[in-house]
Amino acid sequence: MDYPRRQALVAAQLGKSVDALLVTHLPNVRYLCGFTGSSGVLLVKGNTAVLFTDGRYTAQARNQVQAARVVIGKGSPLLAAAQVVQRRKLRKIGIEGEHLTVSAQAALRKALGTGTRLLSVTGAVEKLRMIKDAEEVARIRAAVDLGATLLDTALQSIRPGVKETEVAAELEYAARRAGAEAMSFETIVASGARSAMPHGAASVAPIPARGFVVLDFGVILHGYCSDMTRTVHVGKSSAGDRRMYEAVREAQQAAIDAVRAGVASGQVDRAARSRLRQAGLARHFTHSTGHGVGLEIHEPPRIARGQREPLQAGMIVTIEPGAYVADRGGVRIEDMVLVTDTGCEVLTPAPKDFIEL
Amino acid sequence: MDYPRRQALVAAQLGKSVDALLVTHLPNVRYLCGFTGSSGVLLVKGNTAVLFTDGRYTAQARNQVQAARVVIGKGSPLLAAAQVVQRRKLRKIGIEGEHLTVSAQAALRKALGTGTRLLSVTGAVEKLRMIKDAEEVARIRAAVDLGATLLDTALQSIRPGVKETEVAAELEYAARRAGAEAMSFETIVASGARSAMPHGAASVAPIPARGFVVLDFGVILHGYCSDMTRTVHVGKSSAGDRRMYEAVREAQQAAIDAVRAGVASGQVDRAARSRLRQAGLARHFTHSTGHGVGLEIHEPPRIARGQREPLQAGMIVTIEPGAYVADRGGVRIEDMVLVTDTGCEVLTPAPKDFIEL
Numbered sequence: 229m230d231y232p233r234r235q236a237l238v239a240a241q242l243g244k245s246v247d248a249l250l251v252t253h254l255p256n257v258r259y260l261c262g263f264t265g266s267s268g269v270l271l272v273k274g275n276t277a278v279l280f281t282d283g284r285y286t287a288q289a290r291n292q293v294q295a296a297r298v299v300i301g302k303g304s305p306l307l308a309a310a311q312v313v314q315r316r317k318l319r320k321i322g323i324e325g326e327h328l329t330v331s332a333q334a335a336l337r338k339a340l341g342t343g344t345r346l347l348s349v350t351g352a353v354e355k356l357r358m359i360k361d362a363e364e365v366a367r368i369r370a371a372v373d374l375g376a377t378l379l380d381t382a383l384q385s386i387r388p389g390v391k392e393t394e395v396a397a398e399l400e401y402a403a404r405r406a407g408a409e410a411m412s413f414e415t416i417v418a419s420g421a422r423s424a425m426p427h428g429a430a431s432v433a434p435i436p437a438r439g440f441v442v443l444d445f446g447v448i449l450h451g452y453c454s455d456m457t458r459t460v461h462v463g464k465s466s467a468g469d470r471r472m473y474e475a476v477r478e479a480q481q482a483a484i485d486a487v488r489a490g491v492a493s494g495q496v497d498r499a500a501r502s503r504l505r506q507a508g509l510a511r512h513f514t515h516s517t518g519h520g521v522g523l524e525i526h527e528p529p530r531i532a533r534g535q536r537e538p539l540q541a542g543m544i545v546t547i548e549p550g551a552y553v554a555d556r557g558g559v560r561i562e563d564m565v566l567v568t569d570t571g572c573e574v575l576t577p578a579p580k581d582f583i584e585l
Numbered sequence: 586m587d588y589p590r591r592q593a594l595v596a597a598q599l600g601k602s603v604d605a606l607l608v609t610h611l612p613n614v615r616y617l618c619g620f621t622g623s624s625g626v627l628l629v630k631g632n633t634a635v636l637f638t639d640g641r642y643t644a645q646a647r648n649q650v651q652a653a654r655v656v657i658g659k660g661s662p663l664l665a666a667a668q669v670v671q672r673r674k675l676r677k678i679g680i681e682g683e684h685l686t687v688s689a690q691a692a693l694r695k696a697l698g699t700g701t702r703l704l705s706v707t708g709a710v711e712k713l714r715m716i717k718d719a720e721e722v723a724r725i726r727a728a729v730d731l732g733a734t735l736l737d738t739a740l741q742s743i744r745p746g747v748k749e750t751e752v753a754a755e756l757e758y759a760a761r762r763a764g765a766e767a768m769s770f771e772t773i774v775a776s777g778a779r780s781a782m783p784h785g786a787a788s789v790a791p792i793p794a795r796g797f798v799v800l801d802f803g804v805i806l807h808g809y810c811s812d813m814t815r816t817v818h819v820g821k822s823s824a825g826d827r828r829m830y831e832a833v834r835e836a837q838q839a840a841i842d843a844v845r846a847g848v849a850s851g852q853v854d855r856a857a858r859s860r861l862r863q864a865g866l867a868r869h870f871t872h873s874t875g876h877g878v879g880l881e882i883h884e885p886p887r888i889a890r891g892q893r894e895p896l897q898a899g900m901i902v903t904i905e906p907g908a909y910v911a912d913r914g915g916v917r918i919e920d921m922v923l924v925t926d927t928g929c930e931v932l933t934p935a936p937k938d939f940i941e942l
Contacts, residue, residue: 397761404754
């Protein structure tokens with residue numbers, strides 16, 4: 229990863245608005261210097277950077293950190309960074325307002341005294357992270373490919389009476405065996421009436437004899453996340469079930485067809501929503517259409533109602549409309565796509581035909 | 586869970602310092618009303634509470650939330666809560682300064698206008714959560730017992746050449762099969778020289794022919810976490826390796842022996858540290874001795890150098906000293922213990938004898 233370039237881009241973006249940026253959000257720290265520990269603060273000033281961490285990470289920081297000096301402190305990395313800010317007489321420090329807590333800001337203010345101002349900067353690093361470089365695209369492709377192989381494993385374990393957690397167990401075991409560092413979020417296996425909960429994490433509920441099963445899962449591979457959803461039907465489906473499935477599938481395709489660099493992301497959301505409206509399902513589509521994926525499972529941009537921000541080539545986002553009818557069930561279909569100048573490339577290599585198990 | 590009692594205790598603790606508390610930290614939301622979704626804000630005022638969430642959680646909130654009215658909003662739950670604060674003309678609102686971000690605070694201020702003051706309240710709910718009630722102790726015991734069964738699974742899979750991630754895969758699969766909702770943190774399998782990294786998450790590195798393997802893992806069961814560490818040695822150990830292991834084991838026992846309601850937690854840390862000093866390992870013990878465990882894997886109290894806060898009966902904490910020597914390896918041994926008036930009960934049912942595989 230080209231850390232010096234990333235740091236230079238952040239510094240250029242901030243210009244003279246601040247003397248330095250205090251990066252406290254760990255995925256941003258990783259993005260800018262490679263450090264993956266759970267305690268670290270990066271001070272970026274022009275083309276120099278210093279990583280502050282603690283004694284648990286001495287060896288790890290030495291192995292991982294690039295393009296930054298490493299300082300191992302005894303106490304809080306944030307306060308260690310504050311000391312350097314004071315020593316260098318920096319007067320305007322950018323903080324990540326969307327991540328730094330009110331208490332941490334207060335501690336920082338106290339440590340810095342009145343000579344230094346804190347300016348809340350939002351999305352400085354996230355803005356860069358939205359556009360994936362070639363190495364990131366390659367890593368995400370690998371994560372998505374690994375993730376997609378897990379669908380078959382899950383399907384083989386789904387049958388009435390099996391607990392949702394058992395399906396998740398098989399899927400996660402296969403992920404680990406294939407080299408995943410972790411799942412990118414709590415695996416969703418939501419069956420029968422539970423499928424009407426968009427975020428129905430696998431429970432000990434047994435899969436019923438009849439109904440939808442929503443499978444939403446992802447892996448982390450070399451730091452990058454995958455995210456996909458497929459919905460299958462256990463037992464004989466009704467014509468209404470199949471209509472609902474097809475409407476969601478068509479909505480998902482309509483949204484994919486709308487993706488292109490320069491298009492407002494709200495436009496993509498609208499494409500999905502209007503197809504569901506035709507099917508009378510718009511009010512059952514209770515979340516947004518998608519989100520960026522990278523070092524984090526949810527990162528900018530949002531593909532949501534009214535969003536005017538244009539998509540850009542190199543963004544990788546999910547497209548995941550759904551419909552959820554209380555006491556009946558729900559359907560969601562989700563792929564990850566890479567935005568290009570002429571449209572998009574669907575990264576997720578898995579069929580979307582209606583499956584009755 | 587007795588949610589009305591918990592809410593009453595929070596309200597009593599805050600007294601007249603605020604008109605209401607805006608709870609934004611999700612484990613605190615769960616603790617006070619049972620909701621487990623990823624988007625929710627709880628407004629607690631005297632003996633009434635309102636949970637704000639979004640359309641993804643309509644069904645889930647209906648099923649889970651107790652002792653609170655549920656409001657499903659279209660936008661941000663935080664801003665929905667702000668509307669209610671304004672409508673009820675509340676003037677002093679407590680916010681969770683250790684969790685609310687600077688940006689969220691700014692958005693809240695803007696929504697509330699100048700008529701309402703925000704007061705940063707730290708640890709109001711965490712203070713209650715430190716002392717586990719009978720139902721919580723039972724859940725944590727169950728999580729700890731499940732967690733401890735995984736050690737054998739891991740040991741059976743450890744041999745030279747096997748990847749650390751494969752050991753993690755076996756352990757996590759067994760956890761899921763046994764009903765765990767998730768692992769409570771990224772499983773640590775750190776072998777050979779990697780064992781000198783206290784937080785060495787399982788990597789694709791193969792287990793070497795000779796050296797320590799640190800296994801640190803935990804599960805979540807019915808919402809509550811477990812956490813344990815054992816260190817084993819692969820291949821023939823040296824006398825120095827065995828001395829290091831025994832020193833850590835004795836330090837851990839010394840810390841356990843120091844635990845009792847009324848004792849300052851720093852005293853427990855000192856007990857571990859002074860035993861390691863005798864063995865010449867104090868400077869290789871680079872982290873604190875322990876932390877509380879409950880709905881979160883790390884929660885108050887901290888068992889660390891200089892902490893004066895007295896332990897209280899009903900706290901559940903880890904006791905986990907270690908020693909880490911760069912390029913050679915590390916040892917950590919960790920149990921969870923329940924603090925009592927006369928000492929403590931070690932909850933983790935696993936032997937700590939030196940194991941050579």
